[in-house]
Amino acid sequence: MEVLRVKVWRGAEQGAFQSFEVPRQASQTVLDVITHIQRHLDASLAYRFACRVGMCGSCAMTVNGVARWTCRTHVDTVVKDGALEVAPLGQLPVIRDLVTDMAPFFDKWARARGRFRGTRSRHDEFARIAPQDADRRQADAGIECIGCGVCYASCDLVAWNPDYLGPAALNRAWTLVCDARDGAQAERLSAVGGDAGCHACHTQMGCSERCPKKISPTAGIAGLKRALARAVLKGAL
Ligand code: FES
Missing domain, CATH: 3.10.20.30 (Beta-grasp domain)
Incomplete structure (x- = not known):
């Protein structure tokens, strides 16, 4: 044998x-x-x-x-x-x-405001977002994360800066930034914009290479950088 x-x-x-x-x-x-x-x-x-x-x-x-x-x-x-x-x-x-111990990993999801905050009550109509809507398609690309931590463990930036939010938490934040139903956008963008946020990413792409669900957190982090820049230029932050 x-x-x-x-x-x-x-x-x-x-x-x-x-x-x-x-x-x-x-x-x-x-x-x-x-x-x-x-x-x-x-x-x-x-x-x-x-x-x-x-x-x-x-x-x-x-x-x-x-x-x-x-x-x-x-x-x-x-x-x-x-x-x-x-x-x-x-x-x-x-x-x-x-x-x-996965607590430090999921604590960073909380720090990145990775929780949906709806703006409607049960008495309102359902929000209708078409499948072909551009923001929805960007959210769909990152939504299948299973929270396994493989990207986090593969990220050199997490090794260099243990305070860095990391690819999974930032990917989660990005899917919510793309969600027109969410009402915590300014708060979330502020949360992911500090020294330990999306700008700490050096685009080394270890997360995207290793993600077993074929998600690209790197793309989501780039989206967060663009969203932050737009919000600052508009004076929204
Ligand atoms: S046991 Fe559930 S993802 Fe492996």
Whole structure:
């Protein structure tokens, strides 16, 4: 039986890799490998997943040095010389083993005013925004984010400036800036315009390259820069 040599991070910020041997199987994902270890070799291994089909965003880890969603990453595409190294997602505190604390990541969504604020009541008519509306199409391009944190872990700017809001929070803000129904636009643009906001992005595009949903946060961040410039020129900020 063919065997995969797997090193898995154990511990918290301080820890070490532990080695396991896992049977290779056809169409095996990295999450399948980690699940095999937890169910058959060491039940104390901590990791996180939910949907297993690329929807919930909870299974992201660092696989052979690269941030990935593990439930949709086939071993065949990432294995090197019959070996895998699996570590927690980077640039976030490690709680235990492969589980990171996502609070700093989602706190930045809140700082970027990533929450829809409607302006209508239940008594008003529904807002009608045509599918071909230009703003709606820009929002649609970024709306499928699953909050996995892969872009955040892949961003050099987050590494250099831990206060930087990061690609996911800024992408979320951009989808709302493009939403004509939202009533918090000036507040949101102010929130994403500081030193730790969209102007900190150096367009290195690590986020866009790595996003498993093929979203381009870089494009959204460029849109925020344009929207901010327009708002300042109009005297709206
Ligand atoms: S387990 Fe839900 S995205 Fe991977």
